Amino acid sequence: MDIENGTISKKIQTETAIVGFIDILGYESLVQRLQDNIDIIYWLENLIKDTVINFPQRLHQELEMDNPVFVEYRSKIVRAISMKAISDTFLFTLYLDRLDFKAPAKTNFDPTTDAIWTYFQMIEMFCLNFIAKTGHVFRGGISIGKHYESNLDNPGNLFIFSTSYLNAVKAEKKASYSRIIIDKELRSYLRSLDRFDYIKEHIYEDFDEMYCIHIYSFLKSDTEEDSNPERILIHIKNGISANILFNKDDARALEKLNYFAKYHNNYLKENGYQNPDLYISVEE
Numbered sequence: 001m002d003i004e005n006g007t008i009s010k011k012i013q014t015e016t017a018i019v020g021f022i023d024i025l026g027y028e029s030l031v032q033r034l035q036d037n038i039d040i041i042y043w044l045e046n047l048i049k050d051t052v053i054n055f056p057q058r059l060h061q062e063l064e065m066d067n068p069v070f071v072e073y074r075s076k077i078v079r080a081i082s083m084k085a086i087s088d089t090f091l092f093t094l095y096l097d098r099l100d101f102k103a104p105a106k107t108n109f110d111p112t113t114d115a116i117w118t119y120f121q122m123i124e125m126f127c128l129n130f131i132a133k134t135g136h137v138f139r140g141g142i143s144i145g146k147h148y149e150s151n152l153d154n155p156g157n158l159f160i161f162s163t164s165y166l167n168a169v170k171a172e173k174k175a176s177y178s179r180i181i182i183d184k185e186l187r188s189y190l191r192s193l194d195r196f197d198y199i200k201e202h203i204y205e206d207f208d209e210m211y212c213i214h215i216y217s218f219l220k221s222d223t224e225e226d227s228n229p230e231r232i233l234i235h236i237k238n239g240i241s242a243n244i245l246f247n248k249d250d251a252r253a254l255e256k257l258n259y260f261a262k263y264h265n266n267y268l269k270e271n272g273y274q275n276p277d278l279y280i281s282v283e284e
Helices: 027-034 038-063 068-079 111-134 163-175 184-191 196-202 217-221 229-246 251-270
Strands: 015-024 081-086 089-095 138-150 159-162 180-182 203-205 211-213
Touching: 015 027, 015 111, 015 163, 038 111, 068 081, 068 111, 081 111, 089 111, 089 138, 111 138, 111 196, 111 211, 111 217, 111 229, 138 163, 138 184, 159 163, 163 180, 180 184, 184 196, 196 203, 196 217, 217 229, 229 251
Parallel strands: 138 180
Antiparallel strands: 015 089, 015 138, 081 089, 138 159, 180 211, 203 211
16 A cells, blocks of 8 residues: 555445444453453353354344344344454444345335344343343443454454544543443434434433433343343342442442442332342442
């Protein structure tokens, strides 16, 4: 490539994409404590491996419908979403330019809003599953913009040149607490969609006027007959409570965990959960 003359030997193309940059909070402490515990390292590796490799397909299986036309439509949407793990960071990418297909005939489906709905569901389901199994919470940012990534012709590499990625990182830094911020650019784009009402259930406005992913909205949309939200809520409660106890002398960690505990408890109250065993005691 000749940068001065603007010529390039390989044709590449940027895409419009929604990018989520999500970090595990407390990962440094986790590594320092458990660096020599091979069993825990192996367990965590397999948990993340299962999440990144099998998770999108599992989500597809849980959301797909009996009609083959709808199944194919859902498959195309899931294929437009990418998920990658880099140490304590997870990247969720929805390639909007790849939604170049039509919705099934005689439906009110729309590929863009249906894909964004599925993308948010994927983030929510992932976070709930990880928190329930580890007791560790997340902080993140999501943005929209031009995006290019490549493995440099080697599966072990990841090259990213992307405004959406950079803006997502900036949003993550602004998040402060254990929440996933939607930045202004993405918020503006979402509100411009004709079917914004369909996806706004995944978003809440926080006390400081930040807009965030409502990860517990997945519990409301999980309509499986054998679904029991209390099962995952009790695991989350136990994991967060143990993490709060462990970090009782760490003011910064407690602030983030207490924020999530309040979010958890508020969800329970707003949705009429009466079981006291589901609520998390907040350490002030």
